[in-house]
Amino acid sequence: MSNKTINVTCPYLPSYEEYTEEIKSLWDSRWLTNFGHKHQELKAILNKYLVNDDILLMTNGHLALEMCLEALETKGEVITTPYTFISTTHAIVRSGMTPVFCDINEDDYTIDVNKIEELINENTVAIMPVHVYGNICDVERLKEIAEKHNLKVIYDAAHAFGARYKGIPVTNYGDLSMLSLHATKVFHTVEGGGVIVNNKKYTDVLRKLKQFGQNGEDCELAGTNAKMSEFHAAMGICNMRHINDIIAIRKERYEKYLELLNGLDGIKLNYIAEDVDSNYSYFPIFIDEKITGFNRDMLLEELQKNNIFARKYFYPICSEMSAFKDMTKNETPIAKRISLGILTLPLYVDMEIDDVKAICEVVVSFHKSFKTK
Numbered sequence: 001m002s003n004k005t006i007n008v009t010c011p012y013l014p015s016y017e018e019y020t021e022e023i024k025s026l027w028d029s030r031w032l033t034n035f036g037h038k039h040q041e042l043k044a045i046l047n048k049y050l051v052n053d054d055i056l057l058m059t060n061g062h063l064a065l066e067m068c069l070e071a072l073e074t075k076g077e078v079i080t081t082p083y084t085f086i087s088t089t090h091a092i093v094r095s096g097m098t099p100v101f102c103d104i105n106e107d108d109y110t111i112d113v114n115k116i117e118e119l120i121n122e123n124t125v126a127i128m129p130v131h132v133y134g135n136i137c138d139v140e141r142l143k144e145i146a147e148k149h150n151l152k153v154i155y156d157a158a159h160a161f162g163a164r165y166k167g168i169p170v171t172n173y174g175d176l177s178m179l180s181l182h183a184t185k186v187f188h189t190v191e192g193g194g195v196i197v198n199n200k201k202y203t204d205v206l207r208k209l210k211q212f213g214q215n216g217e218d219c220e221l222a223g224t225n226a227k228m229s230e231f232h233a234a235m236g237i238c239n240m241r242h243i244n245d246i247i248a249i250r251k252e253r254y255e256k257y258l259e260l261l262n263g264l265d266g267i268k269l270n271y272i273a274e275d276v277d278s279n280y281s282y283f284p285i286f287i288d289e290k291i292t293g294f295n296r297d298m299l300l301e302e303l304q305k306n307n308i309f310a311r312k313y314f315y316p317i318c319s320e321m322s323a324f325k326d327m328t329k330n331e332t333p334i335a336k337r338i339s340l341g342i343l344t345l346p347l348y349v350d351m352e353i354d355d356v357k358a359i360c361e362v363v364v365s366f367h368k369s370f371k372t373k
């Protein structure tokens, strides 16, 4: 084992030359933000790739989520899961709404659609499910439930850029779908986000919200500032030239993990459902301590000793964060159990197949050392 440090992730970058070439024209135009040429070009590229005609680019994914909720122009309860990045819960609370936590599936970690209806009451206004690790929620069932109860669906699709369900980009589901284009995501603009507007009723209000509520000289609502700058859009244009390679390289490393970690008792590998084309954004493993004889934290430590930095992602679940300690919450035992045993292993474009092999060797030999005890 070498002393090379392998972090859980490492942002993709185009070459320095490619990026600087892309931003050169900004020194002539001096049009640095406010819907310039780069912004328009990236929008067109993304609409084509995501097979949509209405993506709104934002400063980051979190603000995009907050604005999606504001765009509903109502208040009430939002059914979501606690098994997500804290941004999802924050967005609901900061929008003056109340998160109602629904439990998740054991196999793919997304919202358990069979437990949603029991949480719906006269105060419920929306469902905010999360596509986790590139795994896809049961989008068809969610649509049925939402229609039956007259609720809006806003997806947190931060992990799901480019993921497809039955060949259709998954961001085309829901009234609105939020994307994060943060540096650590499969496709990024350094910081950035977007909303895919499937319910056109919301296009206008979102467009106003992201630019101070302005409409000509007038301000029609109390907006915010979530405009994507030309420099960020330029990074996106460069990265989109490589998106097919980015996903293909991730897939190769993902599949190497599957091959080398297959069949270890008590270590559950990620599961991709049949109709889903993943974007291979993360490689989570779940350690069932009762079977392995060791817990997640022990494996995390063993990896660290070998300069490999995995991540407890997601842990703790959002409902257990101290920011929300005074809130009344439903029990979500499966989400809690998963959060105690989950570990995401390093996965990024610049890692070598040999890095994957080295990581798997540590996991396999640690696992074996407990079998023989």
Ligand SMILES: *Cc1c(COP(=O)(O)O)cnc(C)c1O
Binding pocket: 060, 061, 062, 063, 084, 085, 087, 088, 130, 156, 158, 159, 179, 180, 181, 182, 192, 193
């Ligand atoms: C990254 C992420 C966000 C927040 O996106 P930012 O672009 O970092 O603001 C929200 N939800 C999930 C699930 C995420 O992974």
